[in-house]
Amino acid sequence: MTAASISASPISAAPTLEVRNLQTHFFTRAGVVKAVDGVSFTVPRGKVLGLVGESGSGKTVTGFSIIGLVDPPGRIVGGEILYQGKNLASLSEEEMRHLRGNRIAMIFQDPMMTLNPVLRIDTQMIETVRAHTKVSHEEARQRARDTLGMVGIPSPDERLKSYPHQFSGGMRQRVAIAIALLHRPELIVADEPTTALDVTIQGQILAEVQKLAATTGTSLIWITHDLSVVAGLADEIAVMYAGRVVEHGLVEQVLDRPLHPYTAGLIGSVPSRNKRGEPLRQIPGMTPSLLSLPAGCAFRSRCPRAGEECGIEPPIREILPGRDARCHRPILEAAEVASA
Amino acid sequence: MSVYLLRRLIQALGVVLVMSLIVFIGVFAIGDPVEILISPDADQIERERAIVALGLDKPLWLQYLSFLGNALRGDLGRSFVFNEPALQLILNRMPATLELAFGAMFLALLVGLPLGLYAGLKPNSPVSKGIMAGSILGFSLPTFWVGLMLIMVFAVQLGWLPSTGRGETREILGMRWSFLTRDGLAHMAMPALNLALFKISLVIRLTRAGVRETMLMDYVKFARAKGLSPARVTFVHVFKNILIPVVTVVGLELGSTIAFSVVTESVFAWPGMGKLIIDSINVLDRPVIVAYLMIIVLMFITINLVVDLTYSVLDPRVRLEGK
Amino acid sequence: MSTTTLPAAPAAPAVPPKVETPFRRFVSEFAESKIALGGLIVFTLIALIAIFAPWISPQNPYDLAQLDIMDGRMEPGTVGGDGFTFWLGTDDQGRDMLSGIMYGLRISLTVGAGSALIACLVGASLGLLAAYAGGKTDSAIMRLVDLQLSFPAILAALMILAFLGKSVTNVVIALVIVEWAYYARTVRGTALVERRREYIEAAQCLALPTRRILFRHLLPNCLPPLIVVGTMQVARAIALEATLSFLGLGVPITEPSLGLLIANGYEYMLSGKYWISFYPGIALLITIVSINLVGDQLRDVLNPRLKK
Numbered sequence: 001m002t003a004a005s006i007s008a009s010p011i012s013a014a015p016t017l018e019v020r021n022l023q024t025h026f027f028t029r030a031g032v033v034k035a036v037d038g039v040s041f042t043v044p045r046g047k048v049l050g051l052v053g054e055s056g057s058g059k060t061v062t063g064f065s066i067i068g069l070v071d072p073p074g075r076i077v078g079g080e081i082l083y084q085g086k087n088l089a090s091l092s093e094e095e096m097r098h099l100r101g102n103r104i105a106m107i108f109q110d111p112m113m114t115l116n117p118v119l120r121i122d123t124q125m126i127e128t129v130r131a132h133t134k135v136s137h138e139e140a141r142q143r144a145r146d147t148l149g150m151v152g153i154p155s156p157d158e159r160l161k162s163y164p165h166q167f168s169g170g171m172r173q174r175v176a177i178a179i180a181l182l183h184r185p186e187l188i189v190a191d192e193p194t195t196a197l198d199v200t201i202q203g204q205i206l207a208e209v210q211k212l213a214a215t216t217g218t219s220l221i222w223i224t225h226d227l228s229v230v231a232g233l234a235d236e237i238a239v240m241y242a243g244r245v246v247e248h249g250l251v252e253q254v255l256d257r258p259l260h261p262y263t264a265g266l267i268g269s270v271p272s273r274n275k276r277g278e279p280l281r282q283i284p285g286m287t288p289s290l291l292s293l294p295a296g297c298a299f300r301s302r303c304p305r306a307g308e309e310c311g312i313e314p315p316i317r318e319i320l321p322g323r324d325a326r327c328h329r330p331i332l333e334a335a336e337v338a339s340a
Numbered sequence: 341m342s343v344y345l346l347r348r349l350i351q352a353l354g355v356v357l358v359m360s361l362i363v364f365i366g367v368f369a370i371g372d373p374v375e376i377l378i379s380p381d382a383d384q385i386e387r388e389r390a391i392v393a394l395g396l397d398k399p400l401w402l403q404y405l406s407f408l409g410n411a412l413r414g415d416l417g418r419s420f421v422f423n424e425p426a427l428q429l430i431l432n433r434m435p436a437t438l439e440l441a442f443g444a445m446f447l448a449l450l451v452g453l454p455l456g457l458y459a460g461l462k463p464n465s466p467v468s469k470g471i472m473a474g475s476i477l478g479f480s481l482p483t484f485w486v487g488l489m490l491i492m493v494f495a496v497q498l499g500w501l502p503s504t505g506r507g508e509t510r511e512i513l514g515m516r517w518s519f520l521t522r523d524g525l526a527h528m529a530m531p532a533l534n535l536a537l538f539k540i541s542l543v544i545r546l547t548r549a550g551v552r553e554t555m556l557m558d559y560v561k562f563a564r565a566k567g568l569s570p571a572r573v574t575f576v577h578v579f580k581n582i583l584i585p586v587v588t589v590v591g592l593e594l595g596s597t598i599a600f601s602v603v604t605e606s607v608f609a610w611p612g613m614g615k616l617i618i619d620s621i622n623v624l625d626r627p628v629i630v631a632y633l634m635i636i637v638l639m640f641i642t643i644n645l646v647v648d649l650t651y652s653v654l655d656p657r658v659r660l661e662g663k
Numbered sequence: 664m665s666t667t668t669l670p671a672a673p674a675a676p677a678v679p680p681k682v683e684t685p686f687r688r689f690v691s692e693f694a695e696s697k698i699a700l701g702g703l704i705v706f707t708l709i710a711l712i713a714i715f716a717p718w719i720s721p722q723n724p725y726d727l728a729q730l731d732i733m734d735g736r737m738e739p740g741t742v743g744g745d746g747f748t749f750w751l752g753t754d755d756q757g758r759d760m761l762s763g764i765m766y767g768l769r770i771s772l773t774v775g776a777g778s779a780l781i782a783c784l785v786g787a788s789l790g791l792l793a794a795y796a797g798g799k800t801d802s803a804i805m806r807l808v809d810l811q812l813s814f815p816a817i818l819a820a821l822m823i824l825a826f827l828g829k830s831v832t833n834v835v836i837a838l839v840i841v842e843w844a845y846y847a848r849t850v851r852g853t854a855l856v857e858r859r860r861e862y863i864e865a866a867q868c869l870a871l872p873t874r875r876i877l878f879r880h881l882l883p884n885c886l887p888p889l890i891v892v893g894t895m896q897v898a899r900a901i902a903l904e905a906t907l908s909f910l911g912l913g914v915p916i917t918e919p920s921l922g923l924l925i926a927n928g929y930e931y932m933l934s935g936k937y938w939i940s941f942y943p944g945i946a947l948l949i950t951i952v953s954i955n956l957v958g959d960q961l962r963d964v965l966n967p968r969l970k971k
């Protein structure tokens with residue numbers, strides 16, 4: 001990761017990962033749940049992509065699709081996940097396993113649940129090192145200790161011998177992050193890693209991750225439903241709604257001037273954006289059931305701009321240079337943002 | 341840890357006292373102690389002498405105390421039939437029962453863990469359904485009848501295995517063991533399998549339920565996300581978690597295994613404590629019955645204690661809370 | 664659990680023809696498992712055979728006049744001296760095994776169901792008492808339950824029979840003593856939950872006598888779990904009785920249950936005369952498996968409702 005590649009324009013540089021029209025469906029007894037149904041985005045080298053959306057919009061399923069951990073009854077049914085010119089969706093399980101935790105790592109939402117309660121931290125770290133590189137136990141332990149130090153865990157030698165329940169939530173998440181960093185991956189999928197933590201810890205971890213990503217040249221997909229986190233951390237943003245990416249672009253541009261009514265609604269509901277005394281704005285209505293999405297635009301029933309043509313499903317298209325959105329009637333006037 | 345141990349020991353002692361009281365009441369209050377403790381062949385004068393000698397003319401609570409005192413000194417009466425101290429008699433038979441019980445539990449784990457693991461990992465495969473149906477059968481089959489069928493097939497029809505007895509034994513630590521010789525092992529095979537049948541079903545069910553529950557845990561998915569091999573995920577991350585409950589239950593089952601060996605030992609004429617107690621009951625050799633009962637109670641309590649401690653060693657969360 | 668609790672509305676043609684009563688729903692949910700349904704049918708047949716054994720069995724195996732020692736130990740399917748076919752062979756006394764099994768079922772089922780019923784009455788009463796009285800009574804009863812449950816049933820039953828001697832009554836007593844604790848624990852658990860519910864408070868406010876509260880209000884709610892435990896315990900009781908009888912400590916020789924029949928065949932097993940033990944064992948196995956299948960499904964059907 002040279003400085004040049006980091007400073008290069010994110011859109012033009014060869015991306016670390018490119019997701020094209022990903023479709024991951026769950027074949028349940030009640031019917032087919034189209035949890036992810038048309039997700040496209042790119043993750044530029046050394047940059048952070050914020051993946052935002054309401055609960056149930058398919059962010060986690062997207063993350064699991066990327067690392068190839070969608071379990072039955074779920075299955076990737078379409079689209080491509082391009083990494084170094086290979087389509088991850090078509091790799092064999094064994095080939096995928098060699099990438100997982102090695103070139104592409106994932107951090108989970110709930111730090112209390114991600115570490116195995118009956119195994120010591122050193123076991124859980126060393127096994128990760130040795131799963132991908134032939135090193136001695138001692139070398140692996142050395143690497144584990146260094147990485148723990150990197151994520152800000154004091155006296156890592158001692159802590160290595162502890163069990164997860166001896167750590168606080170924040171510390172556990174640091175351990176999980178350290179495990180993700182062990183092999184200096186090119187991409188980390190972080191699934192709301194700070195949501196379960198309190199705000200100060202959250203801030204610390206964010207700052208550290210940002211620093212680490214910059215120094216190691218790692219790209220990040222940061223899944224969250226907190227726009228303020230995205231604003232502070234991400235370079236690009238992809239907004240998901242009902243299993244689809246509805247808007248994708250550079251963070252400042254999207255947050256300053258959202259094109260999709262849903263994005264605008266999300267921005268409008270962030271507390272800091274509301275004036276004091278004004279009631280908190282919310283997007284009216286509820287996420288539609290993924291089992292039976294209505295025809296046309298999935299956001300139609302909640303959309304203030306919906307019109308006749310919205311009965312036909314809008315394709316994702318480049319509306320402004322470098323700005324994609326999935327909407328027939330994107331917000332093009334700056335003044336419209338406030339009224340959305 | 342030591343406080344915990346002490347508390348558990350005191351509790352255990354309490355249970356021993358209660359059980360000794362129950363046994364005492366069983367023998368002295370419900371049954372006729374004269375009939376129970378004095379050989380039925382004794383004549384009138386012998387009986388009176390014995391009543392005084394045994395202190396049966398004293399008040400009940402005094403009798404209980406002296407019963408306790410004797411028990412503490414290891415004196416639980418003499419067998420009418422063998423004319424030997426009852427305790428000694430039972431202790432002599434204990435190795436046979438213990439090796440049978442441990443053999444059965446070993447078999448239960450050896451067979452039950454892999455089958456349960458398979459059924460848990462592939463819950464929808466026909467093989468798993470077969471395994472589960474088999475485990476229902478294992479719960480329903482009456483042990484003694486299965487024993488008979490084993491004898492019928494493997495001893496009578498096929499002639500592969502001997503049907504009764506311990507076979508050749510070898511002495512270690514002053515006790516005779518069958519599992520150290522080939523012939524002994526051949527003799528042990530059927531009884532151990534018979535005794536294990538119920539436990540195999542239990543282990544299968546526990547393991548399967550544990551695997552299915554654990555597989556859904558985030559930490560298993562995280563282990564996979566680290567790129568570990570499926571074998572490592574299954575055998576270290578999943579298996580180690582389910583081992584704790586399974587080991588606990590199987591450990592707790594040692595007591596009931598020893599209890600149920602009564603049936604198996606009778607079917608296969610295995611000369612252990614179980615066969616002894618059935619024979620003793622059939623000839624009303626009651627000092628042996630009392631001694632057996634007290635030993636079993638002690639065994640149970642010890643097993644419970646050991647299992648608790650094992651549990652705290654295996655599960656780090658328990659271990660630290662106990663400190 | 665009965666149709667009377669929710670009177671079926673008069674069926675108007677506009678509404679769906681079947682009115683959903685809890686009982687109907689229970690029946691249709693139970694019937695969802697074909698295996699369980701099969702179990703129920705098989706068990707009903709077995710129960711009928713047991714009840715009507717004296718009328719339908721080919722022979723009265725305990726009428727010595729009907730037995731011919733010359734017919735002893737005949738293989739299944741042989742025709743006896745008087746032209747009578749022994750489909751399942753005969754035992755050493757020349758008794759028709761099929762008839763023996765029918766009569767044996769009668770005794771096994773009577774002892775199993777009878778002891779389960781009495782244990783249920785005793786256990787449920789004590790469980791209710793524990794839940795309702797609380798405090799010292801509760802902890803005393805529950806201590807006893809724990810003690811009982813920590814001790815293997817087979818041993819406890821052996822000991823009781825060793826002290827009491829063998830007879831059908833004593834077997835039942837022993838079975839009741841080893842099984843009451845399961846019912847007590849189940850009822851206490853449910854009753855504790857139900858007790859906190861409003862209607863009990865309402866009943867208490869109305870100053871109804873305790874006995875009435877217990878039996879009219881608490882017990883009906885404890886019924887579903889009791890039925891589940893009860894079903895399983897009947898199977899257990901039958902198996903335990905058979906085991907005790909096999910060990911020679913159960914029913915006396917004059918009233919042979921399946922277990923005793925199996926025991927009688929034991930010595931002939933080694934000479935290859937398998938049928939004396941084999942067929943009673945099959946009958947025992949089918950009985951226990953069918954009850955367990957029904958019990959398994961009952962648990963699945965009745966449990967989710969308990970959680971609601």
Ligand SMILES: Nc1ncnc2c1ncn2[C@@H]1O[C@H](COP(=O)(O)OP(=O)(O)OP(=O)(O)O)[C@@H](O)[C@H]1O
Pocket residue numbers: 026028033034035053054055056057058059060061062072073074225290
């Ligand atoms: N195993 C599964 N079976 C059926 N449906 C599933 C399964 N896993 C996820 N889904 C469905 O997929 C949809 C997307 O879920 P996902 O977990 O990706 O949402 P999310 O955006 O991560 O939400 P959150 O912010 O709550 O984490 C949900 O509607 C969910 O019901």
Ligand code: SF4
Pocket residue numbers: 260261262297298299300301303304305306307309310314326327328329330
């Ligand atoms: S396509 Fe129509 S309904 Fe959908 S977001 Fe755009 S304007 Fe709203």
Ligand SMILES: [Mg+2]
Pocket residue numbers: 059060061191
């Ligand atoms: Mg999620």
